[in-house]
Amino acid sequence: xxxxxxxxxxxxxxxxxxxxxxxxxxxxxxxxxxxxxxxxxxxxxxxxxxxxxxxxxxxxxxxxxxxxxxxxxxxxxxxxxxxxxxxxxxxxxxxxxxxxxxxxxxxxxxxxxxxxxxxxxxxxxxxxxxxxxxxxxxxxxxxxxxxxxxxxxxxxxxxxxxxxxxxxxxxxxxxxxxxxxxxxxxxxxxxxxxxxxxxxxxxxxxxxxxxxxxxxxxxxxxxxxx
Amino acid sequence: xxxxxxxxxxxxxxxxxxxxxxxxxxxxxxxxxxxxxxxxxxxxxxxxxxxxxxxxxxxxxxxxxxxxxxxxxxxxxxxxxxxxxxxxxxxxxxxxxxxxxxxxxxxxxxxxxxxxxxxxxxxxxxxxxxxxxxxxxxxxxxxxxxxxxxxxxxxxxxxxxxxxxxxxxxxxxxxxxxxxxxxxxxxxxxxxxxxxxxxxxxxxxxxxxxxxxxxxxxxxxxxxxx
DNA sequence: ACCTGAACACCGTTCAAGT
DNA sequence: ACCTGAACACCGTTCAAGT
Numbered sequence: 001x002x003x004x005x006x007x008x009x010x011x012x013x014x015x016x017x018x019x020x021x022x023x024x025x026x027x028x029x030x031x032x033x034x035x036x037x038x039x040x041x042x043x044x045x046x047x048x049x050x051x052x053x054x055x056x057x058x059x060x061x062x063x064x065x066x067x068x069x070x071x072x073x074x075x076x077x078x079x080x081x082x083x084x085x086x087x088x089x090x091x092x093x094x095x096x097x098x099x100x101x102x103x104x105x106x107x108x109x110x111x112x113x114x115x116x117x118x119x120x121x122x123x124x125x126x127x128x129x130x131x132x133x134x135x136x137x138x139x140x141x142x143x144x145x146x147x148x149x150x151x152x153x154x155x156x157x158x159x160x161x162x163x164x165x166x167x168x169x170x171x172x173x174x175x176x177x178x179x180x181x182x183x184x185x186x187x188x189x190x191x192x193x194x195x196x197x198x199x200x201x202x203x204x205x206x207x208x209x210x211x212x213x214x215x216x217x218x219x220x221x222x223x224x225x226x
Numbered sequence: 227x228x229x230x231x232x233x234x235x236x237x238x239x240x241x242x243x244x245x246x247x248x249x250x251x252x253x254x255x256x257x258x259x260x261x262x263x264x265x266x267x268x269x270x271x272x273x274x275x276x277x278x279x280x281x282x283x284x285x286x287x288x289x290x291x292x293x294x295x296x297x298x299x300x301x302x303x304x305x306x307x308x309x310x311x312x313x314x315x316x317x318x319x320x321x322x323x324x325x326x327x328x329x330x331x332x333x334x335x336x337x338x339x340x341x342x343x344x345x346x347x348x349x350x351x352x353x354x355x356x357x358x359x360x361x362x363x364x365x366x367x368x369x370x371x372x373x374x375x376x377x378x379x380x381x382x383x384x385x386x387x388x389x390x391x392x393x394x395x396x397x398x399x400x401x402x403x404x405x406x407x408x409x410x411x412x413x414x415x416x417x418x419x420x421x422x423x424x425x426x427x428x429x430x431x432x433x434x435x436x437x438x439x440x441x442x443x444x445x446x447x448x449x450x451x452x
Numbered sequence: 453a454c455c456t457g458a459a460c461a462c463c464g465t466t467c468a469a470g471t
Numbered sequence: 472a473c474c475t476g477a478a479c480a481c482c483g484t485t486c487a488a489g490t
Binding site: 010043 | 454455
């Protein structure tokens with residue numbers, strides 16, 4: 001919108017800051033080399049001095065998601081609470097840049113902070129008696145669940161806030177227009193499906209759900225069902 | 227690759243078939259109006275007679291994921307097995323077109339088959355005693371978990387098979403090059419994190435995990451932890 | 453070391469025009 | 472009803488050239 005013809009000189013960090021700001025405001029699709037250049041008052045090709053390619057820029061944006069995480073609540077806390085704390089931290093971090101969600105997963109094993117939180121989680125589970133296979137599985141899915149929770153938070157879509165509100169109302173209209181004899185449950189729970197009045201309860205419940213599954217799979221030994 | 231200058235006349239279905247084929251072979255990014263037109267031996271603008279926009283085409287591709295699903299194992303089966311069957315069906319469907327995974331979530335409440343499986347799941351959970359809020363929550367996350375499981379299946383990335391193999395080997399090299407004193411667990415479980423020798427076990431375990439979480443949240447009444 | 457200009461090979465989409 | 476041609480406003484990226 002406002003072409004911030006900032007006097008601040010161009011740098012990798014300045015580009016990253018602007019990219020995240022654009023993503024937050026207008027969605028990841030709005031993050032464009034040419035757009036960023038315009039915002040920064042510079043020619044598109046100038047960015048290529050500080051960044052190898054757009055893909056590398058997206059990677060760097062993803063890495064920012066893992067910056068400044070604190071998830072270690074101490075070795076004396078129960079292991080399931082420690083696991084829950086990891087997921088809580090991830091969720092809170094991802095919620096700061098919901099437009100960048102899709103960048104999170106591919107960077108967890110690529111950037112130092114991602115490796116650190118993964119190592120922490122692997123150790124936590126391994127020491128609890130999970131097999132290497134189960135541990136790797138649970139650790140990766142703890143992260144993925146965090147991503148999923150944020151991206152699936154009812155009322156949160158992709159695109160600008162206005163677009164989100166518009167598509168939300170559109171979906172509600174579509175659901176309430178369904179024939180009641182065929183979709184009674186969809187109609188009953190339309191609001192619950194589409195929005196979320198208590199986000200804290202939402203995250204608490206679903207993180208608890210994951211942790212409960214992990215707990216169950218530990219006590220029963222192998223696969224928790226079937 | 228082979229520009230299939232098919233003599234079959236242009237139609238919405240022909241476009242969709244080609245789009246899915248291209249996505250499966252080269253990833254969703256390769257699905258392009260112009261590329262499809264070339265494959266179909268026609269001018270790009272010809273597609274616009276059969277399809278309103280590229281977005282509508284992507285929506286239609288997503289709808290295909292929900293076609294021909296059978297998940298009802300009968301009302302006499304235990305509810306947790308029925309829930310597991312729903313997730314199994316979704317997983318199997320999504321695995322047929324892994325490149326289209328990101329299209330799945332946004333169409334679940336938009337196409338008839340998506341509505342049907344959602345209604346089925348809502349009813350299943352509601353009759354079990356979950357609150358509307360919990361039911362809506364669990365139903366949507368059952369789907370999302372299915373998407374997550376497929377997209378997170380170790381060894382499965384986005385892009386062409388060659389690209390996947392290349393990035394896989396690259397990641398393994400990166401992990402095994404880590405300092406052992408700092409990341410012992412990452413090094414121990416590098417293979418488990420990156421690939422998956424028994425896919426059936428992988429899906430069974432993780433679907434069971436979700437179902438176990440749901441079971442736990444039902445028996446304990448409200449939120450399963452904290 | 454850092455930025456620009458011109459150019460290339462792509463996109464999705466509109467709109468008037470053909471048959 | 473169905474398709475084409477030309478055009479518009481975008482992309483990411485390369486490469487030689489400027490300072």
